[in-house]
Amino acid sequence: MTAIKNGVAGFFAALGSFFGSFFNAIARGDAFVKLSLIIWGAGYFKRKQYVKALLMTLLEVGVILFSVFFAMQYVPKFGTLGTVQMEQVLNMQTMQMEFNDFDNSFLILLFSLFSFVVWAVAIVVWMRNVVNAYALQQAAEAGEHINSFKEDLRTFIGEKFHVTLLSLPVLGIVVFTVVPILLLIFVAFTNYDQQHMPPNALFTWVGLNNFKSLFSSGGMTVTFGYAFVRVLGWTLVWSFFATLTTYFGGILMSLLLNSKKTRVPKLWRLLLVITIAVPQFVSLLLVRNFFSNGGIVNTICANIGLTGFLRDVGLISTSYIPFLTAPGWAHVMIILINIWIGVPYQMLIATGVLMNLPTDQLESARVDGANKFQTFRYITMPYLLQVTAPTLVTDFVKNINNFNVIYLLTDGVYTTTNQLMANSQAKEVDLLVTWLFNLTQNYYNYKMAAVIGIMVFIVCAVFTLIAFNFVIGGDKEGTYQ
Amino acid sequence: MKSKKALGIFSHNLLIAVLCVIWLIPIVWLLCMSFSSSPSMNTSTFFPKEWSLTFYQKLFQPDTVNQFPMWFMNTFKIAVATCIISTCFVLMVAYATSFGKFKARKPLMNVAVILNLFPGVLTMIAVYFTLRTFGLTNSHIGLTLVYSASSGLGYLICKGFFDTVPRALCEAARLDGCSEARIFAQIIIPTSKPIIVYTIINSFLAPWMDFVYAKMILNAGISEKYTVAVGLYKMLDKSLINNYFTIFCCGGILVSIPIAVLFFIMQKFYVEGITAGAVKG
Numbered sequence: 151m152t153a154i155k156n157g158v159a160g161f162f163a164a165l166g167s168f169f170g171s172f173f174n175a176i177a178r179g180d181a182f183v184k185l186s187l188i189i190w191g192a193g194y195f196k197r198k199q200y201v202k203a204l205l206m207t208l209l210e211v212g213v214i215l216f217s218v219f220f221a222m223q224y225v226p227k228f229g230t231l232g233t234v235q236m237e238q239v240l241n242m243q244t245m246q247m248e249f250n251d252f253d254n255s256f257l258i259l260l261f262s263l264f265s266f267v268v269w270a271v272a273i274v275v276w277m278r279n280v281v282n283a284y285a286l287q288q289a290a291e292a293g294e295h296i297n298s299f300k301e302d303l304r305t306f307i308g309e310k311f312h313v314t315l316l317s318l319p320v321l322g323i324v325v326f327t328v329v330p331i332l333l334l335i336f337v338a339f340t341n342y343d344q345q346h347m348p349p350n351a352l353f354t355w356v357g358l359n360n361f362k363s364l365f366s367s368g369g370m371t372v373t374f375g376y377a378f379v380r381v382l383g384w385t386l387v388w389s390f391f392a393t394l395t396t397y398f399g400g401i402l403m404s405l406l407l408n409s410k411k412t413r414v415p416k417l418w419r420l421l422l423v424i425t426i427a428v429p430q431f432v433s434l435l436l437v438r439n440f441f442s443n444g445g446i447v448n449t450i451c452a453n454i455g456l457t458g459f460l461r462d463v464g465l466i467s468t469s470y471i472p473f474l475t476a477p478g479w480a481h482v483m484i485i486l487i488n489i490w491i492g493v494p495y496q497m498l499i500a501t502g503v504l505m506n507l508p509t510d511q512l513e514s515a516r517v518d519g520a521n522k523f524q525t526f527r528y529i530t531m532p533y534l535l536q537v538t539a540p541t542l543v544t545d546f547v548k549n550i551n552n553f554n555v556i557y558l559l560t561d562g563v564y565t566t567t568n569q570l571m572a573n574s575q576a577k578e579v580d581l582l583v584t585w586l587f588n589l590t591q592n593y594y595n596y597k598m599a600a601v602i603g604i605m606v607f608i609v610c611a612v613f614t615l616i617a618f619n620f621v622i623g624g625d626k627e628g629t630y631q
Numbered sequence: 632m633k634s635k636k637a638l639g640i641f642s643h644n645l646l647i648a649v650l651c652v653i654w655l656i657p658i659v660w661l662l663c664m665s666f667s668s669s670p671s672m673n674t675s676t677f678f679p680k681e682w683s684l685t686f687y688q689k690l691f692q693p694d695t696v697n698q699f700p701m702w703f704m705n706t707f708k709i710a711v712a713t714c715i716i717s718t719c720f721v722l723m724v725a726y727a728t729s730f731g732k733f734k735a736r737k738p739l740m741n742v743a744v745i746l747n748l749f750p751g752v753l754t755m756i757a758v759y760f761t762l763r764t765f766g767l768t769n770s771h772i773g774l775t776l777v778y779s780a781s782s783g784l785g786y787l788i789c790k791g792f793f794d795t796v797p798r799a800l801c802e803a804a805r806l807d808g809c810s811e812a813r814i815f816a817q818i819i820i821p822t823s824k825p826i827i828v829y830t831i832i833n834s835f836l837a838p839w840m841d842f843v844y845a846k847m848i849l850n851a852g853i854s855e856k857y858t859v860a861v862g863l864y865k866m867l868d869k870s871l872i873n874n875y876f877t878i879f880c881c882g883g884i885l886v887s888i889p890i891a892v893l894f895f896i897m898q899k900f901y902v903e904g905i906t907a908g909a910v911k912g
Contacts, residue, residue, distance in 0.1 A: 161738060260764060304810075311811035312731035315723040316739075319783030322720065326780035327746055330757030337757075403650070411643040421651045423898065424658055427891035431842040431860045432883035435867055436661050439672060439876070446660070449674050490654065498898065551750035553843050562869065583752045590756050591847070603753040610748045 172277045175284035183283045190276065193283025197290055201299040206279060213272045221265035228262040231255040231340065231354045256348040259340075263332055267324070338600035347594060360601045374598060377576035377585075382605070384481070385581045388556075389549040392488045397542055399489055400496020401534060407497070408504050419501070422494045430491065434558035437487055441473035442563070448473070474563050477578040484579060488555050503537050504530070543617030547610045556584050574598075582606045665880035671873040686877040690885070696871060698854050699882050702862040709775050709858065710838040716779035717834035722827070725789035726815055730801065743784055752843060754781075759847055769852030777844050778837060792826040793819070832897040839890050859886050 175183060182196035190210040191203030227233075232253025241248045290296060297305075306314045339355055340346075346353035366375045403422070407415050425433065441447050448470045451457045460466050466476075473483050507530065515525050556579060566577045575593050576585050582602055589599040660677065665686065667679035690699050728740055758777060759768065767773030796819060804814050820827070838845075842860045849861050857865070863882050866875040 164734070164738065256760065257764065260761065307810045307812035309811070311815070312727040312733050312736075314812070315727040315731075315815075319720040319724045320739075322780035323746065323783050326758055326776065327749070327754050327784065330754045330761060331746070331749055333757040333760065334753065406643075406647060406650075409643065411640045412647060413640070413644050418647050418651055420895070422654050423895070424891065425654050427894040428658060428661075428883075428887045429840045429842075429860070429890055431864060432661070432887055433657065435864065436880070436883065437657050439867070439872075440657055440660060444674055445672070446674055446677060450677075490657075494654070547748075551752065553750075553752055558842065558864075583750055586756070587752055587843070587847075590759075591850070596756070599756060603750075603756070606753060607749050610750065611745075614744075614748055 168277070171281050175281045179280070179284045180287055183280060183287055186280055186283045187276075190279050193279070193286060197286045197296050199286075199296070199299065199302070202302060209275070213268070216268060217265070220261070221268075224258045224261040225265050227253060227258045232258050232352050235352055236350055252349065253352060254348045255340075255346070255353045256342070259336060260333060263329060263336065267329060267332075334600045334603055337596055338604055340597060342596040342600075343598070344594040356597075360597045364598070364601050364605070373570045373573040376570045377574040378602070378605075380571065380578065381576050381580050381582055381585050382609075384578065385550055385609075388481075388485065388581065389546050389552075391485050392492065392549045392552065392555075393542060393546045395485065395489050396492030396496045397538075397545065399493040400498075401500045401538075403493055403497040404500035404504060408501065419497075422497065425490065426494045430554045431558060433491070434487070434555065437490075438474060438559050438563060441483065443468075443470045443472060443475060447471075474559060475565075477566075480560065480564055480579050484556065484559055487559060488552075491555065499541065500534065500538065503534055507533060540617065543613060547613050547617075550581070550606065550610060550613075551583050552581065553583050553587065556581050557587065560584075582609075661880050661883055664877060665884050667877050667880075670875065670877050672876040687881050687885075690878055690881045696854065696866060696875060697878055697882075698857065698862060699859075699878075699885075701855050702857050702859045703886070705771060705856065706839060706858040706860075709771055709778070710835050712775045713778040713782075713838050714831060714835040716775070717782035717785075717837070718827070718830050720779065720783040721786050721789050721830050721834070722820070724783040724786040725793050726819060728786060729790045729793035729796075730815075730819070743786075747784055755844060755847055762848065768848055769856060770848075771856070774838075774845060774848045774858070777848060778841070779834075782834065789826050789830055792823060796822060829897060832893050836890060836893055836897070839886070 176187070179193075180196075182192045185192035186194075189207060191205075191207035194200075194203035194206060232255045234251065234253045236252035237250045238247045239250050240246075286296065338360055339357060340353050341356045341359070342353040345351065364374050364378050406412070407418055407422075412418065439445055448457070451471055457466070457469070457471055460471060461469075466472065472479050474480050511529050511533075512525060515529055520528070560577065560579045561584075564577055564579055566572050568578065571577060575589055575595070580588070583606060586599045586602045586606070589595040589602070663678050664673065666682045666684065667673055668681040668683040668685060669679075670686070673679055690697065693699070693701065728736060755777070762768050762773045762777070767776070800818060800822075801814050804818055809818075838858065839860075842864065845858045845861045846864065849857055854862065854865075859882070863879055863886075865871070866879045866882075
């Protein structure tokens with residue numbers, strides 16, 4: 151756990167030094183530095199950096215205008231998420247029905263959040279600004295050169311080039327990843343669902359109620375707890391088997407193909423890789439019809455008598471084999487089909503690793519008189535496992551979120567017969583992510599989807615932290631430079 | 632002894648051949664079905680009773696359900712836009728995190744690790760709300776933004792490559808008075824062709840391969856706006872599958888060919904990139 155500890159300690163140390171330099175600047179700065187607490191450009195103005203002073207002051211005005219005219223419409227209502235329900239009222243002047251000035255809970259939540267992010271950034275800029283003003287004062291007192299505006303601009307392709315590079319991508323990540331994640335976390339504490347859909351209805355804060363209903367399973371109506379345990383269980387079982395089967399399948403296949411006995415290995419590899427070169431929405435949708443109840447595989451099985459045999463044994467009670475429509479059968483089939491999709495991919499990775507096998511070790515083993523099996527057992531295998539082991543954990547996490555395989559194979563095909571599962575819109579073959587997707591797409595149950603989303607994050611985070619600390623073992627970045 | 636060895640080689644290759652056949656059965660079936668002369672799925676025999684090209688022609692005659700040429704163009708446009716934005720973002724982030732020496736570098740990278748833990752589908756829901764607020768759902772701009780805006784987070788493989796570029800190169804340029812921007816544009820980019828090709832193909836393929844995001848953003852829209860993935864998926868709806876299964880197969884084949892070609896080009900870089908990423912953590 152040292153990596154995390156260092157990370158946390160480093161974070162607080164950095165935070166501490168940032169605040170330290172801020173208060174230091176206020177205490178020791180001259181009047182203009184102190185003035186730049188109120189007028190952002192003051193410090194720069196004193197040092198004759200007029201353009202910069204103007205820009206900073208304009209930025210300040212922008213933030214104030216944003217706060218007054220935009221944020222103030224939404225943030226004061228953040229505590230209640232709105233109180234005025236949408237209604238149609240008769241406008242006496244035009245004699246027409248019009249909507250009242252109603253509150254939209256979702257917009258209040260979204261724009262409040264947006265305002266918080268803007269303010270957080272503004273506060274950091276404000277503090278940095280004072281620190282910079284003080285640094286300028288010190289430079290001026292020491293008689294050092296003060297950058298002109300042109301020189302300041304030039305630093306953005308010089309020592310501050312990383313700022314230029316990172317600003318746009320980071321903006322994209324903040325708007326399309328960070329704000330949505332925050333939004334989702336907030337939604338988990340509201341009652342945003344089909345009965346509370348803006349703009350027609352309001353939703354509001356409900357505290358931990360959604361989490362309670364996820365962990366309790368009382369009666370026939372509240373079955374989220376019941377479904378959650380089963381879906382989580384299958385998610386973990388699926389990830390475990392999907393990861394292990396494709397990992398070892400891929401290694402075995404690459405060893406098979408890389409053997410000296412193999413003729414035309416490139417052709418074989420090409421043929422196997424075709425499976426993953428075809429997009430999954432084609433290959434998986436096709437396989438799902440391949441194995442459908444009235445599909446070709448079922449016809450063949452019936453013709454060769456397999457269906458009859460299975461019925462006699464008691465494994466099925468239908469006139470067809472329910473490959474993807476009955477629990478148990480579907481679970482096994484999904485894992486098998488995933489082997490079909492996943493093994494070529496792992497084979498490619500393992501092949502890449504095998505090609506980089508250090509030849510000097512193989513050579514010295516040969517000189518020492520090791521036979522083929524010993525070389526394989528003591529050099530090839532350990533090397534392969536050591537290099538690829540970290541991917542086991544990342545693959546496990548990826549499989550927890552392996553939406554495509556489950557959704558494309560079972561959506562619209564598999565219907566659950568378990569009423570308790572159906573009550574919470576879950577199926578036996580659902581992963582947490584497909585359940586979450588269905589809840590939002592078909593049932594508009596955003597509050598529970600958000601709670602499940604947080605659970606998915608926690609599960610993934612736990613496994614990744616384990617991976618980081620035990621398998622990868624800290625940061626190796628430096629050793630490659 | 633010699634014949635025994637030959638037998639070993641034969642059985643070894645036979646095993647591989649059997650595996651290949653198993654792996655290819657569904658793909659061969661897709662190909663066979665696309666030449667079928669009936670619109671619905673053939674459930675009695677593996678090969679179609681009559682071979683014909685009828686449904687390849689039908690694929691290019693748009694009707695209320697099938698808009699394949701349109702879908703193909705839509706996906707292509709989105710893929711090109713995504714490719715340009717994503718490639719720039721990934722290279723920029725990778726360069727800054729690999730070559731930059733600023734205090735926030737490590738904390739930023741740690742934040743990226745945490746953000747990558749949230750499954751894409753999860754943030755997708757909240758992104759969907761946000762896009763809907765701005766009227767960007769059922770639009771290609773919205774979908775392009777979804778694909779490319781956060782692409783900076785996928786910088787690790789590229790950074791892994793940049794980490795191996797000798798630092799002496801930059802030091803020499805810096806001594807000659809070269810600005811950081813010029814080092815990036817004129818020294819690092821030209822020496823990093825493999826990883827750039829990899830990044831370009833990778834980000835171009837993402838919209839072609841993706842299904843979830845397209846379904847989420849374009850689901851409620853009209854057929855003409857779909858991407859190939861959503862369009863083909865809708866063809867297999869219970870009410871449509873009997874009339875459109877063969878057309879689905881034709882569309883599947885036609886869209887797979889360019890993707891497969893690009894995929895094979897990328898494969899070489901792919902293996903190198905992934906293993907490099909794996910080694911460097």
